[in-house]
Amino acid sequence: MSYTVKTEIEKSLSHRWEQLKTKKTSILTYCEQYARWTLPYVFPLDSTSVATEALPIAQDSIGAKGTNHLANKIISTLFPAKSLFFRLTIDQEMRDIIEKAMKADDPAGDPDDLKQKLEVQVTAAEGELLKAEHRVEDHLDMVHFRPEAINVAKQLIITGNSLVYFPEDKSPVQVYNLRNFSVCRDVAGEVVEMMTRDQRAFETFSKDVQDQLTADAAFKRLHKGNKDYQHDTNVTIYTSVKLHDDGKYHVTQYADDVKLDVDASYTKTECRWVPLVWNMVQGEDYGRGLVADYAGAFHAINVLSNSLLNIAAVMGDIKIFVDPKSMIDINRLEASASGSYHAGTPDAIGTAKFDKLSEAQFIQAMIERYEKQIAAAFMLTSDLTRDAERVTAQEIQQNVDELETSNSGIYSRLAATWQYATAMIALHDTDFHGVGDGIVPKIITGMDSLSRAGEAYNIRLFMQDLAMLNTVPPEILAAIKKPQFIKVLTQLHEVDSESWIMTQTEMDQRAQAEADQQQKLEETKAQGGVQKEVAKGAVQGDQ
Numbered sequence: 001m002s003y004t005v006k007t008e009i010e011k012s013l014s015h016r017w018e019q020l021k022t023k024k025t026s027i028l029t030y031c032e033q034y035a036r037w038t039l040p041y042v043f044p045l046d047s048t049s050v051a052t053e054a055l056p057i058a059q060d061s062i063g064a065k066g067t068n069h070l071a072n073k074i075i076s077t078l079f080p081a082k083s084l085f086f087r088l089t090i091d092q093e094m095r096d097i098i099e100k101a102m103k104a105d106d107p108a109g110d111p112d113d114l115k116q117k118l119e120v121q122v123t124a125a126e127g128e129l130l131k132a133e134h135r136v137e138d139h140l141d142m143v144h145f146r147p148e149a150i151n152v153a154k155q156l157i158i159t160g161n162s163l164v165y166f167p168e169d170k171s172p173v174q175v176y177n178l179r180n181f182s183v184c185r186d187v188a189g190e191v192v193e194m195m196t197r198d199q200r201a202f203e204t205f206s207k208d209v210q211d212q213l214t215a216d217a218a219f220k221r222l223h224k225g226n227k228d229y230q231h232d233t234n235v236t237i238y239t240s241v242k243l244h245d246d247g248k249y250h251v252t253q254y255a256d257d258v259k260l261d262v263d264a265s266y267t268k269t270e271c272r273w274v275p276l277v278w279n280m281v282q283g284e285d286y287g288r289g290l291v292a293d294y295a296g297a298f299h300a301i302n303v304l305s306n307s308l309l310n311i312a313a314v315m316g317d318i319k320i321f322v323d324p325k326s327m328i329d330i331n332r333l334e335a336s337a338s339g340s341y342h343a344g345t346p347d348a349i350g351t352a353k354f355d356k357l358s359e360a361q362f363i364q365a366m367i368e369r370y371e372k373q374i375a376a377a378f379m380l381t382s383d384l385t386r387d388a389e390r391v392t393a394q395e396i397q398q399n400v401d402e403l404e405t406s407n408s409g410i411y412s413r414l415a416a417t418w419q420y421a422t423a424m425i426a427l428h429d430t431d432f433h434g435v436g437d438g439i440v441p442k443i444i445t446g447m448d449s450l451s452r453a454g455e456a457y458n459i460r461l462f463m464q465d466l467a468m469l470n471t472v473p474p475e476i477l478a479a480i481k482k483p484q485f486i487k488v489l490t491q492l493h494e495v496d497s498e499s500w501i502m503t504q505t506e507m508d509q510r511a512q513a514e515a516d517q518q519q520k521l522e523e524t525k526a527q528g529g530v531q532k533e534v535a536k537g538a539v540q541g542d543q
Contacts, residue, residue, distance in 0.1 A: 012238070012254050012256065012257035012258075012259075013195070013238035013240050013252065013253075013254045014236070014238060014254070014256070014257065016195065016238075016240070017182070017195055017197060017238055020182035020184070020195055021182060023182075023285070024178070024182065024285075024286060027178065027286055028046070028178065028179060030292070031043045031158065031159040031160075031178055031289075032044075032045055034158050034159065034289060034291040034292060034295070034298075035158055035159070037063045037291065037298040037299075037301075037302060038063035038064055038066070038067045038157075038158050038291055038298075039063075039064055039067055039068070039154060039158065042067075042151075042154050042155060042158050042159075042177070043155070043158060043159055043177055043178070043179070046179065059301075059302055059305035059306055059309060060301045060302065060305045060367070060371075062301065062371050062374050062375070063291070063298060063301075063374070065378075065380065066374055066375065066377070066378030066380055067154055067157050067158060067291075067378065068154075069378060069379065069380055070153075070157055070290070070378045070379055071150055071153035071154045071157060072150065072153075073379055074153045074410070074411075074414075075146065075149050075150055075153050077411065077445060078149075078411070078414060078415070078418070078419060078445055079145070079146055079149055079419075079445070080445060081146070083137075084133050084136060084137045085419055085422075085423070085443065085444065085445040086133075086419065086423045086441045086442060086443050086444060086445075087126075087129075087133065087441070087442050087444050088126065088129035088130075088132060088133060088434075088439055088440075088441055088442075089126060089129075089439070089440060089441075089442045090122050090125055090126065090438060090439065091438055091439065091440045093438065094438030094439075095118065095122065097438075098118060098121060098122070099114070099118050102114055102117060102118060102121075113505065116506075129434075129439065132427070132430065132432045132434075135430040135432070136423070136426045136427060136430050136432075139170070139426055139429055139430050140422075140426055142170070143166070143170060143171070143172050143173050144172040144173060145173050145422070148164070148172070148173045148174075148175050151175050152164060152175055152276065152418075155175070155177055155178075156276060156277070156278045156287075156289060156290075157278065157289055157290045157291060158289050158290075158291050159177065159178050159289050160277055160278040160279060160286065160287040160288040160289030160290075160292060161177075161178045161275070161276070161277055161278075161286050161287050161289075162175060162176070162177065162178075162275075162276050163175070163176040163181040163183075163194070163196065163273060163274065163275045163276070164176075164273075164274045164276065164418070164422075165196070165272060165273050165274075166272045166274075166422075166425045166429070167272070168264075168272060170429055176196055178286070180196060180197045180198070181194065181195065181196045181197070181275070182194070182195045183195075183275050183285055183286065184285055185284075185285050187283070189280060189282065190243075191243070191275055192242065192243045193240070193241070193242045193243065194240070194241040194242075194249075194273050194275060195238065195239065195240050195241070196238075196239045196241075196273070197236060197237070197238060197239075198236070198237040198239070199234045199235065199236055199237070200234070200235055200237060201231070201232055201233070201234065201235070202229045202230065202231060202232070202233040202234075202235050203231040203232070205235065205255065209255060209258065209260070210229070212258045213229055213235065213255060213256060213258055214229055216256070216257055216258055235255050235256055236255070236256055237253065237254070237255050237260075238253065238254045239251065239252070239253045240252040240253070241271070241273050244265075246265075247267070247268070248265045248266060248267055248268075249265065249266045249267075249268070249271045249273075250264070250265045251263075251264040251265065251266075269421075269424050270424065270425070270428060271421075272425060274417065274418060274421045274422070274425075276414065276417055276418050277413075277417075278290060278410060278413075279293075280413075290377060290378070293377070294373065294374055294377055297370040297373045297374050298374070300366070300370050301367055301370045301371065301374075304363050304366050304367045304370075305367060307363055308360060308363045308364060308367065311356050311359060311360050311363070312360070314354055314356065315354055315356055315360075318351055319351065319352050320349065320350070320351055321349070321350055321351065321352065322348060322349050323347075323348035323349075325348075326344050326345065326348035327343050327344050328342060328343070328344035328348055328349070329342070415443050415445075419443050419445070420441070420443065423441040423443070424441070427441065458493045458494055458495050459493075459495055461493055462489055462490060462493040462495045465489055465493070466486070466489060469482075469485075486501065
């Protein structure tokens with residue numbers, strides 16, 4: 001994005017930024033606390049600098065463990081490594097157009113044959129689209145999308161909000177936390193305004209911008225300010241992205257109080273700023289994170305862990321007491337070597353006994369109770385598996401399936417916002433412009449992946465029921481209409497079998513092909529027999 005400036009100085013965006021910041025003050029306070037319980041570096045205190053080491057540390061690591069695990073789980077589901085999260089497909093409207101054209105060319109054609117030819121044509125076209133998908137995959141690797149996606153997932157889990165920016169110059173993806181971006185939404189929840197805040201050193205700007213900033217600072221020193229720009233002076237960049245009446249997002253940018261020459265606009269599907277939320281409450285501008293849902297459990301663990309740590313400190317603080325009436329010389333005893341002899345009785349020496357074991361066990365049991373709640377929410381299956389000698393694989397898989405289903409809502413939300421926006425921007429950056437002309441990006445991970453897992457499970461049940469035909473007595477099996485029976489089973493198990501179960505026409509064609517092949521085989525054998533007899537006769541004639 002260019003940073004040349006206009007000649008005039010206009011009112012800065014800093015005032016608008018402060019207005020939006022004021023509206024989220026309480027949210028920022030909550031997010032700081034949520035980060036303390038989980039990963040403090042994700043959302044540190046506003047006063048924390050790079051050189052500050054005193055980040056607050058939670059007394060229990062379940063929050064950090066759960067956040068890291070769930071973040072990686074979400075990203076591996078939404079954006080799998082070594083594969084693309086969407087496929088370019090021919091939409092139904094284009095399929096109907098192709099099918100109508102094929103019917104016009106062959107009005108008397110068999111419907112099943114027509115459908116089969118249509119699938120062949122569509123498959124061939126989608127094979128060409130595979131090249132565009134590979135270009136997108138390489139582009140996302142180039143802009144370091146996946147490593148930044150992990151940071152986005154952590155911010156969503158902890159603070160409930162994150163903003164992803166895809167630079168137009170194809171440089172690495174940038175991720176903003178809630179402290180450095182603000183949003184405004186309408187009643188329907190659509191974003192109508194976004195603002196981001198960045199800081200850059202004065203020396204990184206072009207000469208024109210530096211001159212404008214210096215002139216503006218000199219003017220303010222005479223009237224109301226004394227800011228002076230040096231090479232290492234931080235300059236704050238404010239970027240405003242607002243939805244206008246033309247249905248496009250228009251971008252305005254300032255460096256401190258100097259307006260930069262940025263004149264860009266994007267449609268809703270092409271906007272390069274993508275605000276994301278974990279959970280959205282109607283009427284609010286910002287989302288809620290998963291940690292907020294379990295704030296009570298996190299708070300209880302933190303308090304109980306502190307209490308347990310205090311008890312451990314008391315029990316671990318060993319003090320040795322000596323009876324003052326005894327003849328033992330404490331200084332001599334302390335300085336003596338091992339195995340030396342001293343006057344006195346052993347009973348005169350002892351340690352303080354604190355009967356706190358039962359209290360410690362009770363606190364530990366309470367901590368484990370709340371940890372199981374958090375483990376269930378953060379998909380920590382190992383922490384939920386019962387403590388037993390034999391835990392079946394089916395039990396483990398059942399836990400995994402249950403946890404996956406419980407988080408299906410976030411998969412659906414991020415598929416509609418994050419995945420689709422990423423696909424559209426990446427396609428644009430790789431110069432693919434076919435979307436909207438009969439081609440659509442179809443998300444194949446996340447909730448869709450869970451749906452396919454459910455379909456696979458239904459197919460397994462369908463095949464198991466189908467295998468029961470082998471146990472049916474022959475006289476009864478002969479009376480069953482097998483095609484109709486298969487159709488009923490597919491409907492009961494909600495299995496889409498149209499693409500992989502042959503139609504009656506295809507079965508007839510296959511039977512005819514097998515009959516023709518068998519006939520050719522018999523003719524070949526017959527011809528071989530004749531040639532053998534002829535050869536035998538020729539040998540006998542020579543003799």
